[in-house]
Amino acid sequence: MTLDGKVALVTGATSGIGFAAARRLAEAGAHVLATGRSQSGLETVRAMLGGRGEAVDCNVADPSAIARLMESIAHSRRQLDILVVNAGVSNAPAIGELTPETYDGLMDVNCRGALFTFVHALPLLAQGASVVFVGSVAGSKGQPGDPLYAGSKGFVRAFARGAGTDPEILARGIRVNVVSPGPIETPLTREATDDEDARAYVEGMIPMHRWGRPEEVAEAILFLASSASSFTTGAELTVDGGMAHG
Ligand SMILES: NC(=O)c1ccc[n+]([C@@H]2O[C@H](COP(=O)([O-])OP(=O)(O)OC[C@H]3O[C@@H](n4cnc5c(N)ncnc54)[C@H](OP(=O)(O)O)[C@@H]3O)[C@@H](O)[C@H]2O)c1
Secondary structure (H helix, E strand, O other): OOOOOOEEEEOOOOOHHHHHHHHHHHHOOOEEEEEEOOHHHHHHHHHHHHHHEEEEEOOOOOHHHHHHHHHHHHHOOOOEEEEEEOOOOOOOOOHHHOOHHHHHHHHHHHHHHHHHHHHHHHHHEEEEEEEEEEOOHHHOOOOOOOHHHHHHHHHHHHHHHHHOOOHHHHHOOOEEEEEEEOOEOOHHHHHHHOOHHHHHHHHHHOOOOOOEOHHHHHHHHHHHHOHHHOOOOOOEEEEOOOOOOO
8 A cells, every 4th residue: 555645744743643644654655744833843753754754843732733734634645535633632530520712621621623634634624535523432441540531532533423424525436434443552551561560450351461562553644544445434443452352
């Protein structure tokens, strides 16, 4: 499968799943625009991509920053063939300790950021483009942990599935799908993976009894991003060792 000549935008590509997706799409031939906020992360992804892409600072919690990013892409006369809406955060406080500020901190990235990344990218999406949202098994499966995060990923799942069946979007040949990972070893989950008991507890909830790797999620993103999935839209692909349905 080749993505030669395609342009891909991956948000939250400075670490974890987004970084692995940016690398995999570049390996497949795409020119990758990789975004994030941390300067060291941007340096790392820029070095990884070399001539196969660019690293761009963009805070998705700020819709005007997303609009500026899209304007700069339009200014370079590029269209987007692939959009991976991946940037996300977790670790909200316990339910009883939630405040409007902690709510905003998580939802501004996971929901508002995801939504306006898509909305501002829409005019730039090429005929036949593919959009992949990164959800989570937490968006559909009841499980102890972080219910606000689960709610944000439920939104992502529902929004992506709705957009993927929208007549105006389909008329442009654009497909929209969601990849929902289970527990994956990344900086986001380091607190749990570094703690032996927490690590084993999570493994006990996964039918395959292990954590996933970012590269395994990147393969699913590549599949949905490419023409290999040409008849798939509005779908959710789980990459979770069987957790969602176990
Ligand atoms: N790891 C898992 O077990 C797991 C499971 C299910 C779903 N997911 C989802 O997968 C996605 C990636 O997570 P990950 O595990 O790879 O986490 P990660 O390693 O912490 O990476 C998160 C990425 O999102 C970016 N990001 C965070 N806030 C941002 C903001 N306001 N603006 C722009 N970029 C921002 C980070 O960039 P900077 O640090 O440069 O800001 C980083 O590149 C998230 O949507 C997450 O919810 C992860």
